[in-house]
Amino acid sequence: MKVFAFSKALYSTWIYLEPMRLLLDAGEGINFFLEGRMLAFRDLAITHAHTDHFTGLQNIIITRLREQEVTGEPIPPLHIYYPADSHTLVRYFQYLEDVLSKWPELVVLQPMEPGDTVQLQGARNLHMTAIKANHRVYRQTALSYRVEQKRYALKPELEGKPQAEINKIVAEQGREAVTEPVMRTLVYYSGDGKPALDALSRRASLHIQETTFLEAHAKADHAGLPEAISLFRELEAEQLLLFHLSSRYTMREFWTTLDNLVPDPIERERIKAVKPGSMFVYDFTIPGF
Template sequence: MEFRIFSKALYSTWILYRPERMLIDAGEGVSTILGNSVFAIKDVFLTHGHVDHISGLWGLVNTRNNAMGDREKTLRIHYPLDNRRIESLLRFVVDMNPSLRYEMEITPLKPGQEVFLRQAGSFCRSIIPFRVKHTPSEISYGYHIMEERRKLKEEYTALSQRELSELAKEKGRDSITDRYKKKLVTISGDSYALPVEEINDSETVLHECTFLNAEDRRNQNHAAFDEIMKSVTMARGIKRLILYHISSRYSSQISRWKKRAQDKLDNLGIDVLLVHPERYFEI
């Protein structure tokens, strides 16, 4: 399993990305649904300070303190620098848990500030926050989960497999390859439709889609289906699109909208999934 998600606009949103034991946002009910899996979480990355994205944080911190589980691991919490709502919630959570039995690290992040996640064998993963447009008063981020990979240097691309392995033996693999960073996952946070540059070459895009029908939107704070489809069809290299943060007014129309998205994106080879606002989602 890669993702465990609950997301219903206005009520609660949280996204668990299991390969990195990471939680993006911590809406209400997160620890109730995750149960003992809260002990596996290493990092929490908050997108912004609206209540539907942070109200489960106190419960999460507290459950890890009191339930039966491993308290050896540090819990790292990251949030957009200068976000006052989150800072005041964090002060409260720390205040209410004066004798925490595990380490908790709280780090404000600037846009573009890369956070190391994990090195395993030949790959190295990190996460990079970026600014998104949401409500004007709220400092809001999306996040890119990155993986450092290697590719053959341009001057060696014409060589045969045999020549390459001989060259690698002679010079070492590092000297015939260049490192580059690949976007594995992009998470929009609450945002307008992300610009094409932001989602280009990202394998999996998780995009908020509060409004399936743009005509239902009163304020320009959230993304609507058609705008996301426009960005996604113009972008390159996307393999999977997961729409989340859908308003519950569309609960009975999810399969219809999923089909509509598939009709637009199937010929581009993009899989589409919609997170039903009334159901817990796993993939």
């Protein structure tokens, strides 16, 4: 799964999961890097109302509006998910509605409470659930998100049975008689905040984790690198993408600290990081994507 990202603590964060057509946060400057790719977005999950996570939205919508006017073809509306109690985001959306002529046609707003699940637009059977994050935002909720795909697996009681017997049941009663839906966690996205274990995100294919500091700070509202690595291990996720690094550190300091925390080369190979100030592009291994 090709992932494009930009992230620098305090300034801007956005992460685009291209095959899912899902954008995670919409920080400043996204139009500069992604240009026409922004037309393919189908879903945008905003984690919280700090400006480094949402002020790129206006340019996304302007690009889509302009394309629609040039081609005369309607673009499917962008579904925007955001914390339901965020009056900051609601006011920002009201401002966009005031200044952009076709706002109601271009977006579908979907407020999210922790625990809410929605079906995403960009791929089949893709579901996203909001999780409460541990981050202070002017007394508004901050969210993390879990992306899962519903798949159909052979019912456990039929495992090990001869294929001919299974085929006979399918022929007589249909495929539903031999399979049952299972949810597989593909992505866990932390957003900003102190690391918190979401048990349902265990064994996620990709854990996207904020890491602002090189060391843990008890009073800080963000994760330090040791906490981020601990959570990755606790989650037993397959791959880890670190973002939201503070530019107070050099990348050399960051890589040295990471190498010390993760001495095993096989585990270390599964960890990538978004370098502050440049666009990150990487193709992660995600089943089906």
